[in-house]
Structures are given as structure tokens and as C-alpha cells.
Amino acid sequence: MSIYSKITGVGAYVPPLTVKNSDLEKLLDTTNDWIVQRTGIERRHWVAADVSTSDLAFHAAQEAIANSGINKSELDMIIFATLSPDHDFPGTGCFLQAKLDVPGIPAIDIRQQCTGFIYALSIADNFIRSGQYKNILVVGAEIHSKGLNKTPSGRDVSVLFGDGAGAVVVSRTDVKDAKTDSFIIRNDLHADGSYAKELWIAAPGNAFTGTERLTKEMIDEGLHYPKMNGKAVFAHAVKRMAETLSHTLSESGFTFNDVDLFLFHQANLRINDKVAEIAGIPQDKIFNTIQEYGNTTAATLPLGMRDAIKAGKLKPGMVVAMAAFGSGFTWASSVFRF
Template identity: 60%
Template sequence: MLRSEIIGVGSYVPDRVLTNFDMEKFLDTSDEWIRKRTGIEQRRWAALGQCTSDLALEASQEALKSAGVAVADIDMIIFATLTPDHFFPGTGCFLQEKLGVPGIASLDIRQQCTGFIYGLSIADHFIRCGTYKKILLVGSEVHSSGLDRTTRGRDVTVLFGDGAGAVVLSAKEVSDSDRESFVLGCHLHADGRGAKELWIPAPGSALGRPDRIDHEVLNEGLHYPHMNGKKVFIAAVTKMAESLTACLREHGVTVDDVDRFFFHQANLRINDAVAEQLKIPAEKVFNTIQKFGNTTAATIPLGMHEALKAGELKKGMLVALAAFGSGYTWGSSLLRY
């Protein structure tokens, strides 16, 4: 039977480092406040003119090199982002042009912080049914140019960083008893009742205005992210834990069987709470939020690449992924690396 295997991983973060002390210079906040509530110590912000597809290109090239695959061998791009280069077309098309592979399928998905897991599930199903053999899955974000840098937005602005992560998935024939590397399965969920707890109201047709952007939108900061932090925190811990539990149970494994857990990096306290609830040893959870902040769709592949470089992710390891984000959306996945 056909299954998908991650054969290459890559990532990229911009050169510019913003510490919490740098944030103090333009926001009414402090290093102590940020660390205590989020675990974040610093984040990367893109240079002026450096866009989402630029970061994605660097991560993609790294992933292709890691996989030992020529870009011409890729037959689909799946691009997860909430910070596209432009309102339309999809940023995957801009990445495709930069990679020099015209004509192949390109799909953008807007599942915010859960984007990578949704993208992994989509790629896995395309490969399982034999439609495509090699898929480039990318999560890339440039948040810095879309954040409220006034005290009004401080609770959100301190969270986000810029970065990209990418993986190459390849078709593989396996047997029912095969313990080699492949994606075992994904669990995907959503609940639109929480859509306005973490969102950007404008621009959008639901505003009911003749212009998508006007002075009122700008003055009210409707084009910036808005979040109900308390509700999002509770929902994230609850739903990630539930999804992970269901995913592990479906495949007949326990927390003890899993070698590494990669959670979406939104808040270190969220990840610690999930780990505590499921009794996951701290050494099994790989976190990067301390130095990269929340890079939404990029956090999981970025974390996987960091773990790979640090020798914390090795061939044959059983790996569990989990994420929660705006929508609400959430999901989990189990794979053997």
C-alpha cells in the first residue's frame, strides 16, 4: 500500500533578532512580563522587503537539499500561511515561480496555526491515492509587518515572529506490518464558534462597507490581530490534549511509545500544560518558542529542523505533532520519521 514519508526537512529565519528588551523600547511591556506569560525571550523579524515567499524559498531549498531531491521532481506544492505576499493569488504560486517549476499543482491553505498539520493530512491523502509522488509542504509567515506596534496591541505583538519551515513528502510502498518511516495518520478538527476569539477583522466582505480599507478601519486597528487570550489558552490546552489522545489511541500507542512531541509554538505555558495533562516527560517535548516566538504555520517544521540539527530527531523515531489555532482549528498527527 502507498504511504507518505517525510524525506527532507528545512527551515529559515530572518537575520534580525528582537529580544524582549527591544520590545520594551516601543511597547509598554517588559522582559519579565513576556517571559512569565509566554516563555518567549526573542523572535526574528524580516527585513523590509523580505516577504513570505522569500522565507519559504530558503526553507524549501534546504528541505530539497536534505531530501536529495531535485526541484524538478516535485509535482505539488502545498503552502500554509496567514500572511500571504498579496491578498491574491496564493503565495504558493509566487514560490513556484521562484523555484522554477511552472505547471505543477499549487495549493494554498488558510488554517493559521494548524496549517502545517492540515497540509500534512492533505499531502498524505494525495500520496496515498497515487495522485502525486513528491509534495513540497511549506509553512511560512511574515507577521512583523502586520502587527500593532502600539500599547493597544502589546499582548499580541510580543508573541509573533517571522520564519519558514518546509518538508518534502515522498510516496512509499509499505506493508501492514512495516515499521519503517511514514505518516501513520492525522486528526483534524474545527469549531467556528470560536472564530472571533482570535482573528483579524479587516479587510473582509463581512464588514459591510463600500471599501475594504478605510480610515475608520485603520483608526480602530481592525487590520491587526485581536485575541481573547484567556479563552484561547483554555481551548488550546483542552483541544490539543484531546486530539493527541485520540490520535495515539487510534494507532494503539501510548505516550511512552512516542519518542518526540512537536507542539505548535504559541505559548510555552500551553505546551507545558498539555504535557502535564497527558503525563508527557519534559525531555520528550521539543520547544523553540523561546528563541523564535510564534511563527504560526511554520512552528512545527521549524522545530523539526532544529531538532534534527541538534540530534534530537533521528531516523526511526515515533513522532507526534499537535497544534491549535484561529478558527478555532486544531489537529494532531503521528508519524515514524
């Protein structure tokens, strides 16, 4: 009998304001058909002016904790994945910790963008397998809407992103039968920083020549908005997600046919369809949410888990495979029995 970890509770939250593609047509000089054909996105949710990333995370975390069956006082750690923090410092995990009223436990922020949730899940899994902790809250949350270029020049990126949060509680479990028991089986993490500027936000930053992290000239140049080489991201995402899925399943003793449900990062429906085509995955085994939420970066996977549970697509005992790709470039996959 060995110590492993398992996902015991799942939660998610999106702000109530729904922004349809039609709402962006005049703002970004685009059309609903243009967005749907290129991305699969039909709508997304954006926050009100007074809402922060930790606010979204708080709602998701409360649901995850409630569904886990533990009391919040039993949490041993918070791991928070986000690229859109409340402030530069301290980490947003600390702000979430205060709102949850669980002082004293460690709170770690990580910044692996769209791959952040799997990175955070892997960190939690390893802390628990080491025997150091029993219950860890893993959160992915983002507010993109406050940082987008909402003019026609920013159309290619701004149509993609939504706001939202997802959370899971990861808890210690003793696996007696690996063929039936619920546990996180394997995680696979990768990065290649030589592609860092293919999808990034340059400013504010300390890599500029000068004495200020942000200047009027940077703002005038739009360096505080996200920039993306769409063709490069698409090609690498398809290749790397298919590779890491294949590797993780093989190392876990599974084939693609053994998986009951696939959850992919929700960046572009065409990426997910291409990965499915390469791997021979039938569409009825894939659960997508991009149509409703757009790309919520670190939140897409736990948000998808919550919705899959509600839809009856994710049930206890199922073998689940997740994969993600994002800025960095970073990519990762995870296989677990739910």
C-alpha cells in the same frame, strides 16, 4: 504492501534580525520578565522591509528539497500554509513556485493559521496515498512583524509573534513493516467556527456593511491588527491539543509512552507545559523552540523539526507526535515514524 507517504526532507529559515524582549520594552511598555513569565518567549526574528513571505519559504524549501534527495523537477505539487500571504491573490504558493522555477505543477494555498502545517501535511499524505502524486512540497511560512500593532495597546499580541518558514518534502513510500518503516501513520483534523472571532483580524474584509474592504475608519479603529481573547485561546488550546493527541495515538495503536518525541505548536510555553502535565509527558520528550522564535504560526512545527534534527533530538526511526491549535478555532495532530 500498501502505498503510504513519509517525510523525506526537512528545511527551515528565519530572517537574520533578532528582536530580543529588551528591544520591545520601550516600544510596547513592557519588560523582559513580563514576556518570559507569560509566554516563555525570549526573542524572535523579524524580516527586513524588502522581504516577503515567499522569500522566507524559498529558503526553507531549498533546504528541504536538498535534504530529500530528489531534484526539484520531481516535485508534483506545492501546498503552502500561511495567514500572511505576499498579496491577497494569487496564492503565495504561485510566487514560491516561480522562485523555485518549477512551472506547471499545482500550487495550493491553505489558511488554517497555527494548525496550517498539519492540515497541509494531511492533504499531501492523502494525495500520495491516492496514488496521484509521488513528491509534494509542504510549506508553512509567515511574516507577522509587518502586521503588528507596535504600540502599548497591542502589547498582549505583538510580543508573541515572529517571522519564519519551514518546509518538508513528503514522498511516496511502500511500507513493508509498519513497526519499523518510516511513514505518516495518522492525521486528525478539527475546527469550530463558532469561536472564529476569539482570535482574528477583522479587516480588510467583505463582511462589513459598505462598499470597501478597508476604510480609513477601520484603520483608525485598529481593525487591521490581530485581536485575541487570551483566556479563551489558552483554555481551548490545552483541552483540544490534549484530546486530539490522545485520539490520534489511540487510533494508531500507540500510547503516550510509545512516542519518542513530541512537537507542539509554539504559541505559548505555558500551553505546552499544561498539555504535557495533562498527558503525563516528560519534558525531555518535548522539543520547544518558542524561546528563540516566538510564534511563527504555520512555520512552528517544521521549524521545530529542523532544529530537533540539528540538535540530535529527532532521528530516523523515531515515533513523533505533533499537535497544534489556532485561530478558527482549528486544531489537529499527526503521528508519524520519521
